[in-house]
Amino acid sequence: MIQIGVLLTRQYRLLSLAAVLDVFETVNRFYSESDKPKPYHISLLYLESDSQKITNPYLDYPTESIQTSDVKSLIVIPSFNTDDIKPAIGANYEFIPWLVQQFKDGAEIATVCTGAFLLGATGLLNGKIATTHVDACQAFASAFPEVDLKADKTVTRDGRLYTSGGATSSFHLLLHLIQRHCGKEMAVRVAKVFAIDMDRDKQSYFSTFQPTRNHNDDLVAIAQQKIEANYHDTGTIEELIKDIPASRRNIVRRFKQVTGITPIEYLQQTRIEAAKKLLVQTGQQMTEVIVNSGYSDPKAFRKVFRKSVGMTPSEYREKFHVK
Known part of the structure; x- marks a missing residue:
């Protein structure tokens, strides 16, 4: 039996925890219906200092502190709610x-x-x-420069370490684990139950460019303002920031x-x-x-768009256009 420990971190996102429990329990149910031993035993793990706060609202799931827990086959870190x-x-x-x-x-x-941040802090992903x-x-x-970040991927595996992208990408991670543990037939069966598109391996088209402005560098702030106010001009970056009183090398x-x-x-x-x-x-x-x-160059635009977004402009419009 595969011993799974799901962390009850401080500030975990309830949705990600529920998804993990629901999917693995669905596999257990399928095995039970076929009179086969359940493949997963799931425990919820917490810090000893949080023991008074654990009310175990998750029905039959056993809870244990990490201080008393045995070695697990698989540990799952949910996303953060902040x-x-x-x-x-x-x-x-x-x-x-x-x-x-x-x-x-x-x-x-x-x-x-975002549970990947806690794993990144261990140094194991370096x-x-x-x-x-x-x-x-x-x-x-920025926080973990030694990690080879694959921003467009929904799921990564490197040895015994797995990570997933945002929100529904967690289902692709769980399917990947189920396929490894129980075979592709079971993974497909679970995918049908949860209506998961198993072929999706990229998440880049869900991204939104959110530039950081939480800094105190006035020169950089001026450069940001100039770019954001004049991006629609077809000039070069040198033309956009030419009036900033600093050398190009210093600005960059x-x-x-x-x-x-x-x-x-x-x-x-x-x-x-x-765009x-x-x-x-x-x-x-x-x-x-x-x-x-x-x-000004349609060919260059389409090339950059596809590289950045993961699909063509026409495909993006077809997928997300507000009718």
Whole structure:
């Protein structure tokens, strides 16, 4: 029997926890209906200092503190219910050495969405591939530069470490685990129950460019304002920031240090985000969308759009256009 431990972290997102429990219990139910032993035994794990707060609202699931828990076959870290991840990691710091020891003792570890931040804090992901919620990727890359972040992926596996992208990507992670543990036939059966598209392996088209403005660098702030106000002009980045009283090299260095990307990348992402909104919210012809988002070369626009979003502009409009 596969021993699964699901962490009751501080500030976990209830939806991600419920999804994990529901999917694994569905597999157990299918086995029971066929008079076969259940493949999964699920425990909910908490910090000893939180023992008075654990009321076990999850019916028959046993709960145990990590201080008394045995080695698990698989540990699942749910996503956090906050966008302010740094203090959330601090609040859950006691889990970190325990996770490291569990991994050393042979456990697999899987993370749902922003739960990857807690795994990243252990150092176990250094030099390995990972993903997280598409809109949290910039913060993750900044916090854990030694991790090979695959921002467009819905699921990654590197040895005994698994990560998933945002929200519904957790179902793809669970299907991947079920297929490894119980075979493809069971994974397909579960996919049908939860109406999961098993072929989706990218999440980039769900992303929204959300540039950081929580900094105190006035020069970078000026550059951001100029780009955002004039992105629809077809000029170069040098033309857009030429009036800023600093050398190009200095601007680029400080800009990347603050935002995590270069001014050119910032301009590109601002333009692509504008194009996405025009495709979804207006009926403009494709040539109008291209020009109004700051491009003069349709071929270059389509190439950049596909690389950034993961599909063509026409496919994006078809998928998300507000009728």
